[in-house]
Amino acid sequence: MSEPLLDLEDLRISFPAGPERLNAVRGLDLRIGAGETLCLVGESGCGKSLTAMSLMGLLPREAQVGAGRFRLLGRDMARARPRDWAGLRGRGLSMIFQDPMTSLNPVLGVGRQLTEGVIATGGLSRAAAEARAVELLERVGIARAASRLGQYPHQFSGGQRQRLMIAMALMSRPRLLIADEPTTALDVTIQAQILRLLAELQRDLGLGLLLITHDLGVVAAIADRVAVMYAGRIVETGPAADIFNAPAHPYTRGLMAAIPVPGRTPRGALLPAIPGRVPGLTGRLEGCAFRERCSVAVPACAVRAPQPAGAHRTECHLATEAAP
Amino acid sequence: MLVYLLRRLVVAFCVCLAVSVLSFALIFLAGDPAIAIAGSGGSARDAEAVRIAYGFDRPFAVQYLDWIGHVLTGDLGRSIYFNMPVTEIIGSRLPVTLVLGGLAFLAALAVALPLGILAALKPEGALDRAALLLAVTGQAVPSFWLGLMAIVVFGVWTGWVPISGLASWQGYILPVAVLAFSAMPAMMRITRSGMIEVLGSDYVRTARAKGLPAGQVILSHALRNAVLPLVSLAAVQLGVLLSGSIVIESVFAINGLGRLAWESLLRADLPVVQAIILILSAVYVLLTTAGDLLNAWLDPRIRGAG
Numbered sequence: 001m002s003e004p005l006l007d008l009e010d011l012r013i014s015f016p017a018g019p020e021r022l023n024a025v026r027g028l029d030l031r032i033g034a035g036e037t038l039c040l041v042g043e044s045g046c047g048k049s050l051t052a053m054s055l056m057g058l059l060p061r062e063a064q065v066g067a068g069r070f071r072l073l074g075r076d077m078a079r080a081r082p083r084d085w086a087g088l089r090g091r092g093l094s095m096i097f098q099d100p101m102t103s104l105n106p107v108l109g110v111g112r113q114l115t116e117g118v119i120a121t122g123g124l125s126r127a128a129a130e131a132r133a134v135e136l137l138e139r140v141g142i143a144r145a146a147s148r149l150g151q152y153p154h155q156f157s158g159g160q161r162q163r164l165m166i167a168m169a170l171m172s173r174p175r176l177l178i179a180d181e182p183t184t185a186l187d188v189t190i191q192a193q194i195l196r197l198l199a200e201l202q203r204d205l206g207l208g209l210l211l212i213t214h215d216l217g218v219v220a221a222i223a224d225r226v227a228v229m230y231a232g233r234i235v236e237t238g239p240a241a242d243i244f245n246a247p248a249h250p251y252t253r254g255l256m257a258a259i260p261v262p263g264r265t266p267r268g269a270l271l272p273a274i275p276g277r278v279p280g281l282t283g284r285l286e287g288c289a290f291r292e293r294c295s296v297a298v299p300a301c302a303v304r305a306p307q308p309a310g311a312h313r314t315e316c317h318l319a320t321e322a323a324p
Numbered sequence: 325m326l327v328y329l330l331r332r333l334v335v336a337f338c339v340c341l342a343v344s345v346l347s348f349a350l351i352f353l354a355g356d357p358a359i360a361i362a363g364s365g366g367s368a369r370d371a372e373a374v375r376i377a378y379g380f381d382r383p384f385a386v387q388y389l390d391w392i393g394h395v396l397t398g399d400l401g402r403s404i405y406f407n408m409p410v411t412e413i414i415g416s417r418l419p420v421t422l423v424l425g426g427l428a429f430l431a432a433l434a435v436a437l438p439l440g441i442l443a444a445l446k447p448e449g450a451l452d453r454a455a456l457l458l459a460v461t462g463q464a465v466p467s468f469w470l471g472l473m474a475i476v477v478f479g480v481w482t483g484w485v486p487i488s489g490l491a492s493w494q495g496y497i498l499p500v501a502v503l504a505f506s507a508m509p510a511m512m513r514i515t516r517s518g519m520i521e522v523l524g525s526d527y528v529r530t531a532r533a534k535g536l537p538a539g540q541v542i543l544s545h546a547l548r549n550a551v552l553p554l555v556s557l558a559a560v561q562l563g564v565l566l567s568g569s570i571v572i573e574s575v576f577a578i579n580g581l582g583r584l585a586w587e588s589l590l591r592a593d594l595p596v597v598q599a600i601i602l603i604l605s606a607v608y609v610l611l612t613t614a615g616d617l618l619n620a621w622l623d624p625r626i627r628g629a630g
Contacts, residue, residue, distance in 0.1 A: 108545070
C-alpha cells in the first residue's frame with residue numbers, strides 16, 4: 001500500500017489566552033489514503049476548522065502547532081516553516097472554504113483568480129491556464145464558461161461562487177482536497193447540488209477528500225470513513241457504515257439520536273439533545289472530555305481510555321469493554 | 325463604466341454651478357461691496373457712485389449672469405487693488421502653488437504608501453510603532469514651527485538650501501518637505517488600517533491557499549482593495565495642497581495662491597477673492613470626481629459592471 005496522503009499523529013494546536021493557553025486541538029490522529037473521502041464531524045468549536053487550517057499552514061500567527069508525526073503528501077511538515085508550505089499549496093494540496101461570498105476577491109476578474117494559481121505554481125502559460133479554467137468551469141456546471149471568465153465575483157450567485165471555488169481548487173490538479181464546511185453558507189437546495197458535485201469529482205478524479213462538516217446527513221451521503229471530533233480530540237473513527245450502524249462512543253450515539261428520520265421520528269416530538277455544554281479548553285483536561293455530559297459515565301472515565309488499534313477505534317472505556 | 329462616467333460628470337457640473345452662485349453671493353453677504361470699495365474715508369455719495377460704476381445697483385440675477393458669462397469666456401474681471409486683469413494676477417501665482425502642492429503630494433504619497441503597507445504586515449511590530457510615532461509627530465507639530473526650524477537648521481546653520489524664495493530648485497526642498505510631512509500621516513494611517521483589514525479577509529486566505537507567492541498576495545490581491553479609501557482621501561489631500569498654504573507660503577516667502585487669497589481678503593479685492601474661490605472649488609470638484617473615477621476603475625462593484 002502506498003503512503004497515505006496525510007499521516008497525522010498527536011496534533012496539538014494551542015493559543016495564548018491570558019496567563020494560560022487555550023488548547024484547541026489536544027492530540028489528534030488522522031490518516032487519509034489516496035482517493036479516500038474522510039469526513040471530520042463535530043460541533044462548532046471542537047477544533048475541526050483549526051485542524052483544516054493547520055493542514056494548509058494557514059493558522060493565525062499566534063497559534064502554536066506541534067505534532068508527533070505530520071506527514072503530508074510524502075513530506076515531513078512537523079517542523080515546517082512558511083517556505084515549506086509554499087511547496088504544497090497549489091502543488092497537490094487545495095482547499096475550499098466555508099463562505100464563497102467572501103472567499104473571492106471582489107475587485108479581480110474570476111478568470112484571473114482561477115488562472116493565477118497555476119500560472120504561479122505550475123508554470124502554465126496564460127492560454128493553457130484559461131483553457132483548463134474553461135474546462136473545469138464546465139465540469140462544475142457553469143454554463144457559457146468561456147464568456148464568464150471576464151466577469152467579477154459579484155455577478156455570480158452564492159451557489160455559483162462555490163462552484164467557482166471548487167473549480168479554482170481543482171485548477172492545480174490536487175491529490176488532497178480539503179473542504180471546510182463547503183455548504184454551510186448556502187441554501188439547502190444548493191447544498192445538495194454542491195455535495196453531489198464534490199462526490200462526483202472526488203470519484204472521477206480519484207481525489208483524497210477531507211470534508212469537514214457538522215451535518216451528519218452529508219456524511220452519510222459521501223464518506224468512506226468518518227472521524228468524530230469532540231473538544232479537540234477524535235473520539236471515534238471508522239468506516240462510515242460501521243459508525244452509522246453501530247456508533248460506539250456515547251457522544252456519537254448522542255449525535256445520531258439527534259437526527260430526525262422521516263417516518264420514524266414522530267411529528268412534533270422533541271429531538272433528543274445531549275445535555276450540558278462543551279468543557280472549557282484552557283489549561284489541562286484530564287480524562288474523557290465528554291464524561292460530564294455522558295449518561296453512562298463511570299469513575300474510570302477520569303482517566304483517558306486507550307484507543308485500540310483497528311479500523312473502528314473508539315476512545316471510551318465502555319466501548320473497549322463491550323468490544324468482542 | 326460609460327454610464328457611471330456620464331453620471332459623475334453631470335453631478336460635477338451641477339456642483340460647479342452651485343459653487344459659482346455661492347461664491348458670487350458671498351460678496352454681498354459680507355457687506356455692501358460699494359462701501360468696501362469706496363473705503364473708510366469715502367462718503368455716501370462716493371459709495372453711490374461706485375455702486376453705479378460697478379453695476380451693483382442691478383438685480384442680483386442680472387449681475388450673476390453678467391459675471392458668469394465673462395467667467396466662461398475666460399474673463400475673471402479686474403483687480404480693484406492692482407487694476408489689472410484677475411487672470412493675469414492668478415496666472416502668475418497659480419503655477420507656483422501647483423508645483424509646490426503637486427510635489428508635496430507626490431512626496432507624501434511616496435512615503436505613506438510603502439510605510440503603510442509595511443506597518444500593516446506586522447501590526448504592533450517595531451516598524452509599525454516607528455511609523456505611528458512619525459505619523460503622530462507629523463500631525464501634532466505645527467507646520468509653521470517645523471518650517472522655521474527647518475530654515476534654521478538646513479538654511480542658516482548648514483547652508484545646504486536657500487532660506488527663502490524659489491529662485492533655484494533647492495528652494496523647493498524645504499517647503500515641499502514640510503508640506504508633505506503634514507499631509508503624509510493621514511494617508512499612511514488609512515493605508516495601514518485598510519491593509520490590516522484586507523490581509524485578514526477570506527479572499528486573501530484563498531489567495532495564499534492557491535500557492536501564490538507572498539508578494540503577489542500583498543500587492544495584487546490585498547493592496548487593490550486597501551487603496552480604495554486611500555484614493556478618496558488622497559483626492560481631498562491633493563485639493564488642500566493645491567489650494568496653497570498661507571502659513572508655508574508666508575514662512576518661506578513664496579508668492580503663491582494662499583498668500584494672494586489672504587492679502588486680497590485684507591484689501592477687499594473682491595474680484596480676486598471671487599476668482600480664487602471659484603478656481604479652488606473647481607479644482608476640488610475635479611479632484612474628487614477623478615478620485616471617484618479611479619475607484620470605479622479599481623472596483624467593478626462601483627462602476628456596476630454587469
